Amino acid sequence: MAETKENYVSELLSTDIGNEGNLLIPRKIHDVLWEEVPKALIPRSEAALYMGPGAVPGSSYDIDLEDENIMDVRLIAEGTEVILDQDAYSVINVKPLKYGVAIRITKEMMEDSKWNLLERNIKKAGKRFAENETNLILTQLQSCTNNVAGGTALTIANITRAMQYLDDTDYEPTSFLIGMEVLNDLRNIDTFVEAQKVGNTDMLQRGFIGVIYGMNVMKFSTNAAPSSTYSKYAYVYDKAQAYAIIEKRTVTVENFMLPTFDMSGAALTQRIAAELLRDNAVCRISTS
Secondary structure, three states, X not given: OOOOOOOOOOOOOOOOOOOEOOOOEOOOOXXXXXXXXXXXXXXXXXXXXXXXXXXXXXXXXXXXXXXXXXXXOOOOOOOOOOXXXXXXXXXXXXXXXXXXXXXXXEHXXXXXOOOOHHHHHHHHHHHHHHXXXXXXXXXXXXXXXXXXXOOOOOOHHHHHHHHHHXXXXXXXXXXXXXXXXXXXXXXXXXXXXXXXXXXXXXHHHHOOOOEEOOEEEEEOOHHHOOOHXXXXXXXXXXXXXXXXXXXXXXXXXXXXXXXXXXXXXXXXXXXXXXXXXXXXXXXXXXOO
């Protein structure tokens, strides 16, 4: 009679060799995707002018401007000819440019993924379009002529001098847009920290003060700026006169299929441009 042999499979129950996800120790994966933190962007309400697709029939948009400080009234002697003078006008032609991104995902990824990958990628692309708009606005503000050159840290004198540039040309300093290094400088200025001077404790409670010298203070994300050096800049401007946003095509999603690659995808595009309207309505503050 043949001897019967029994084989046993066992696992050693020991914490030093047990790993999550194997037979012994189950692994729990959180069923909600932890999204990236949203960036500080420039709200569209800061634009002096926004024109959407319905107002842009062609490929570009003309903005007519009345030139500043043109036409004078002069003293005229009795019986002499009245001196001729007239107003002057200029035009800015804004041509929206096309920006886009395409997303392609295989059918296997769609079948096996824990989340709807195509939907999530489209959502992420929408955020990137918003960040690109902030990028375009900062590029225009950076091109202004007026500049206050600060030192290694922003000072109160830098802020008031920038405001004076606008005051001197009859514009109203309504907005104060700051990079992250400038925000750090503000946090180190006693005047904006001590409640008896600034009138509140916002800086201590929130790490941010909302209004300085009547200007609404807004920070922008360095990761949404054209480059990391923009963190060292701040901009004082008149929101009613500074810049315009012309959008020929809003963010548009076109779904498509690629049967030969067994893929699904989407193409996202936008046609948009930002343009500085009044050069003297903006002043740049630069720190080193």
